[in-house]
Amino acid sequence: MHLEKSYVPVLLISILILMGNCGMGLAPANKVAASYYNDFAKFIFGEIETRTFSSISEYMKEISSQGCSLNVAFLIPQGNVRIAVMQMEDRSPRPEELAEMKQIVARGMEAGAFGLSTGLVYPPGSITHTGEIIELCKTVKEYGGIYTTHMRDEGSSVFQSLQEAITIGKQSGVPVQISHIKVAESFQSKKSMRMLELLEKTRNEGLDITADVYPYTAGNSALAAILQPWVLEGGIEKFIERLNDPDLRDKIIREFKDFLWSYAGIPKILKIIPKSVWLKIIISLLTKRVIITNVTKNHDMEGLTLRESLKRFYPDKDAYQGTLDLLRDERGGVVISLFITKKKNVITFMKDPHVMFSTDNLAVKGGIPHPRVCGTYPRILGRCVREQEILTLEEAIRKSTSFPAWRLGMTDRGLLKPNYWADIVVFDPEKIRDVATHQSRKPPVGIDFVLVNGEVTIKEGKHVKAKAGHVLKHEIPERIA
DSSP, X not given: OHHHHHTTGGGXXXXXXXXXXXXXXXXXXXXXXXXXXXXXXXXXHOSOOOOOOSSHHHHHHHHHHHOOSSEEEEOEEHHHHHHHHHTTOOSOOOHHHHHXXXXXXXXXXHHTOOEEEEETTSTTGGGOOHHHHHHHHHHHHHTTOEXXXXXXXXXXXXXXXXXXXXXXXXXXXXXXXXXXXXXXOTTOTTHHHHHHHHHHHHHHTTOOEEEEEOSOSEEEEEGGGGSOHHHHTTOHHHHHHHHHOHHHHHHHHHHHHHHHHHHHTOOGGGTTSOHHHHHHHHHHHHHHHEEEEEESSOGGGTTSBHHHHHHHHOTTSOHHHHHHHHHHHTTTOEEEEXXXXXXXXXXXXXXXXXXXXXXXXXXXSSSOOOTHHHHHHHHIIIIIIIITOSSOHHHXXXXXXXXXXXXXXXXXXXXXXXXXXXXXXXXXXXXXXXXXXXXXXXXXXXXXEEEETTEEEEETTEEOOOOOOOBOOOOOOSOOO
16 A cells, blocks of 8 residues: 555654644545545645545554554544534634534544644644644543644744643643654744753643654755645645736735744844845745755756755746746645754754654655655664764663653553563664765665564565554543543
């Protein structure tokens, strides 16, 4: 199945994949959600048809019947839940709509999902109010699940977003996981330590809250995600119509400039410099920090920075107009890596004992994926442990295995103990290293064997086609009355 083909490189670095994070996924999806995701997927993967599933249980059965080399677990994506009931309407739900959404969440938890996820930077999460999420999380609490969130803002408003996640946890009673925690802002490098201090203070107040991080300064997303939600509504054809309309194009650019200005978080003392000058600096830096990793048509630009691509293929256009032309010509299908944080911030998060490791993979079939697809854990064990001594080998392994297993409530995985499932990576600590870059998808070195549920799945660095993976289900405790 598609899952198996797309994630073969991941087998060298991961044994478990958690589906449905960041508020998006292929299940549960009624006809409305299926139509939306079929359109939305084109902004990420290009011209492909996306298969969705009416329920998480249906998706689980499909994976079990086809077989998979990885263990697979599920979160309930809040975006799917909302679209199924309210489509993309920007308003608060009526009581009966909220009740219906809570029922969808309950069905997902009963099927074995581990919790609810949000992606509050993406629609429809971006138009969902905090109170609505709290109500859905109250249902998750009844089943002993967790709440994971790609926060609403990781730039100038990162503290407000972190406080929102804390509020959701406190008012619903669910444990909270901050997904791929970061500070995406050049002028606020000290925020990472202050964020960790706030999380520690919150834990001392009684909330179970943790986070995860990947060992890269670049994130990964669709280029179209930088635009306002209304630009993407209605699918690819409507999207292209808007980009071809001069008046709407001007509006799109104005709104994008406003977003850049807000997100950059320019200190007050520096705002004596005119906004127009700052925007020129910001867009110049941004185009240098964006690498195009996957496109629908013009594959010659894969591996180039956005600035290099615009200069080569759209030489007569400024950065704004050229970027919109690029999105139009590629029919929205442009995946990017974006260097948005600093190395010292990543290291600060990696060292914290309450922050575990994750990959945040977007493993597209073509192009050149973000190097974390092939390199996350080898990078940690090779560069961060052996070469840079950022943390010990033992702590790195804990943050990669038993800690995330504990977070999900798994009581028989993540440790080498009797009666635990034998999910094992055999590697050479003196040789393991990532070699993938933003220009090449190369597998890591130094990994000899991978066992999934006790069966050899990688032998001498090669996939042996074994399908020993299981669909893992959350064990529901006695429900809280």
